[in-house]
Amino acid sequence: MTNNVKKYGFVIDPRRCIDCRACLVACRAENDVPLNSTRIWVYDMGVQGAFPALSQQFVPYNCMHCDEPPCVDVCPSQATYKRPADGIVVVDQQACIGCGLCLPACPYHARTINPETGKADKCNACLQRVEQGEAPACVATCIGGARLFGDLNEPESEVAQALRAAKSVKRLPAVGVDTGPNIYYINDNVDEKKLAVTAPQAPPADAFYKWIVIPGVLLAAGATFLGQAAAFARQLRKGENEFDE
Amino acid sequence: MSAEVLTLAERKRLRAKKIKKHGLINIVTHWFNAASWLVLLLTGLGILGSPSLRIMPQGYIDFMRELFGGIGGLVETHKVFGMIWLLVITYNVLLGFRRYFVPFAAKRMLLTQDDVEWLKRKGLQLLGRKVTLPPQDAYNAGQKLYGYVAAFGTLTIGVTGLIMTFSHIFPPEMRWIVQWSRPLHFGAVGMVVAGLIIHVYMAAFFPEEKEAFFSMFTGEVNALYARLHHKKWYDDKMREEREYEMHVRLEEIEARDQL
Numbered sequence: 001m002t003n004n005v006k007k008y009g010f011v012i013d014p015r016r017c018i019d020c021r022a023c024l025v026a027c028r029a030e031n032d033v034p035l036n037s038t039r040i041w042v043y044d045m046g047v048q049g050a051f052p053a054l055s056q057q058f059v060p061y062n063c064m065h066c067d068e069p070p071c072v073d074v075c076p077s078q079a080t081y082k083r084p085a086d087g088i089v090v091v092d093q094q095a096c097i098g099c100g101l102c103l104p105a106c107p108y109h110a111r112t113i114n115p116e117t118g119k120a121d122k123c124n125a126c127l128q129r130v131e132q133g134e135a136p137a138c139v140a141t142c143i144g145g146a147r148l149f150g151d152l153n154e155p156e157s158e159v160a161q162a163l164r165a166a167k168s169v170k171r172l173p174a175v176g177v178d179t180g181p182n183i184y185y186i187n188d189n190v191d192e193k194k195l196a197v198t199a200p201q202a203p204p205a206d207a208f209y210k211w212i213v214i215p216g217v218l219l220a221a222g223a224t225f226l227g228q229a230a231a232f233a234r235q236l237r238k239g240e241n242e243f244d245e
Numbered sequence: 246m247s248a249e250v251l252t253l254a255e256r257k258r259l260r261a262k263k264i265k266k267h268g269l270i271n272i273v274t275h276w277f278n279a280a281s282w283l284v285l286l287l288t289g290l291g292i293l294g295s296p297s298l299r300i301m302p303q304g305y306i307d308f309m310r311e312l313f314g315g316i317g318g319l320v321e322t323h324k325v326f327g328m329i330w331l332l333v334i335t336y337n338v339l340l341g342f343r344r345y346f347v348p349f350a351a352k353r354m355l356l357t358q359d360d361v362e363w364l365k366r367k368g369l370q371l372l373g374r375k376v377t378l379p380p381q382d383a384y385n386a387g388q389k390l391y392g393y394v395a396a397f398g399t400l401t402i403g404v405t406g407l408i409m410t411f412s413h414i415f416p417p418e419m420r421w422i423v424q425w426s427r428p429l430h431f432g433a434v435g436m437v438v439a440g441l442i443i444h445v446y447m448a449a450f451f452p453e454e455k456e457a458f459f460s461m462f463t464g465e466v467n468a469l470y471a472r473l474h475h476k477k478w479y480d481d482k483m484r485e486e487r488e489y490e491m492h493v494r495l496e497e498i499e500a501r502d503q504l
Contacts, residue, residue, distance in 0.1 A: 076427060078294040078316055094317025098412030099427055100420035113420065118413025205421065209298075209428035217435025224439045227371075228446040235452065 006086040006151045008125055009182030010139075011159040011166075012060050014190060016146035019044060019058040023138035023147060030126055030137035034116050039063075039123045040138055045194055059190050060147050062138070063110040063123035064172070065089045067180025070200035071102035071111060071122075080120065086151075087182065090124045093117065104201040107174030108181070125149065152182065162186060175199040251469075259469035264482050266383070266471075267464045274337050275461055281330035282441075288313070288323040289434065324410045331403045353383055354393070359477075360386035380476035391440045401433035 019042055027033060027040050040062035047056050065082075069089050072080050079095035080102055082088070096119040103111050103120070114121035126136035130149075134140065139149040150157035163169060166186035173192060174181070176199040251259070267275075290301045291309025294316070299306065313319040338346055359379040363386040366376040384392065405426035408415075412423045448458040456470035471479040 073295060073297055075295050076298055077292045077320055079320075092315070092317050095315075095320045097320070097409045097423070097427075098415075098420075099409070099423045100417070101424060103420070113417035115417060116413075118415060203421065203424050205424040205428055208425075209431065213428040213432040213435070214298075217432060217439070220436060220439035221442060224442040228442055232446065232450055235450070 005084075005153065007153045007182070008086050008088055008130070008149065009065060009152045009159060009184065010062070011148040011150075011162045011184045011186055013146050013148075013162075013166075013186050014057050014059050014188045016142075016144035017042060017058040017060050018144055020143065022141050022143065023060060026137040026141035027123075027126075030129070031124070033121070034114065037112055037115055037121065039112070039121060043195060045191070057188065057190075059185070059195065060138070060142075061108075061110070061195070062183070063089060063106075063125075064108055064179070064181030064183045065123075065125065066182065068178070070105045070107065070174075070177070070179060074101045074105040074200075074202065074206070076101070086130075088125045088127060088130075089122070090127065091120050091122060093119055096120050101203065101206060104203060107177070107179060107198050107200050108172070109196070109198075159184075172197055251472075256469055259472060260467045262468040263465040264468055264471050264479070265464055266460050266466050269464065270337070270341070272461060272464055274334075277333060278330070281326060281333075284326050285323060285330065286434070286438070288319055288326070291319050292316070292323060293431075324406075327406050328410065331406070334399065334403075354389055356386060356389060357382070360389065363387075364390075381474065381478070383475055383478040385474070387443075391444065394436055394440050398433045398437040401429055402437075405430040405433070 021042055024038055024040060024042065028035070028038065031039060033039055040060070043059040043061055045057040045059060047054055049055050065088055067087070069080075069082055072078075072082055072089065075081075075096075076099060077095050077097055079092045079097070080089065081092070083090060098113065098118045098120065100113055100120065103109075103113065111120055111122045113119070126134075126138075129136060129140075136147075136149050139147045148159050148162050150159035152159055152163075154160060163184060163186065166184075168187060168189065170185045170190055171181045171183065172185070172190060172195065174197055179200075288309065291306055291313075293299050293301070294306045294310075310316050310319055313322050359381065362379045363381060366378055367387065370376045370378070408422060408426040409430065415422055447454045448461070453474070456466045460466045468479065471482065
């Protein structure tokens, strides 16, 4: 990797989260997300332990901006793509046809359909702010400093320093596939099973497309093409007869 | 094609005689449809860029995206041209529904006994057997079958295309409608394209169908072609000519009698 390629990611310390959900509000306001929808979450993992040693964990959560995002692979129009320069996974709203294949493809269920536009919606790491040198809205607003954001390739960045100083680091693994998620949970163990992280999934329409439609079309078009090519070869061999037609 | 023997003189006489096959609206619609298909196929193939679904090489996909100012512009162009195509085709069908569409569907599209026989023997012919083909109407059985593929294909492509264009009207829990539209859209296009390969080869390269190609510009075919390839239609046309002749003569006689 060259020096000028950035790799943006989040470093999240769940111990610092108090479940105030100001990040959800900030995100909604910054990105014009409809009230009945959200791009980011805070998961309440419930009370753990026995009295008096009780604890309750809250897990700030959003798109992991994976190294190998399964949502990008399934997008028919490549409306969803990973920016080569900084690794942020975004959706080109003009190119999205709203098929929703990316929703089940995401093992982290970090994507939604925007109820107003009908198109795929997700955390874009507040690109408009990041490009101006600002932190994403959720990070800037977090009073406990639970959410950090920055360039993981830059050793002096806040995230790199936090990772070096962390007691423990965990990336939530997807089932059966390593997508290279770029949220690093530090100083606390986050149970991915409780967060229902799955394997990438595809709806039946996708299997129909891959196993029936594509082979069928290739077979039919291939057969007619070969048939016509053979007919053309025969025609060339035979030559034209002026008096026949 | 047909078994009858025609002398060279007869062939030359028939070749000089023109019979009208297509009206102007028919011709314009055909070429509008062809141009639309070209644009929509090229842009459509450029949209399908995902590594697991793409058909064209990455170079083509990048080129198309550059040309239309990014994937968004490409998708928008595809949608706009698709809607124009759909609008014009629908308008033409509705406008000529009673005068042209219904009679065409009832008279020209139904498969007759001869058509079934034609398909059987054509199959044998393609396998290299020498056969005589039964007489055919204005469109042969193969053309009729492809007509159904094109008609149902157009309907499927239009409906699924509109669903994907206006996907925002479906609530999130009805995504399956949009998800199923994509394979159906692609599958219908694929089936039409499979037949289109035959259609284009026949028109552009196949010597016996040259007349049909030129008729898509002039509207006319020569009588020799009509007689050899579309005997039933040719006989109908000749009967119409005789009837017209008779009618004109009768009027002439009536006019003379009144004097």
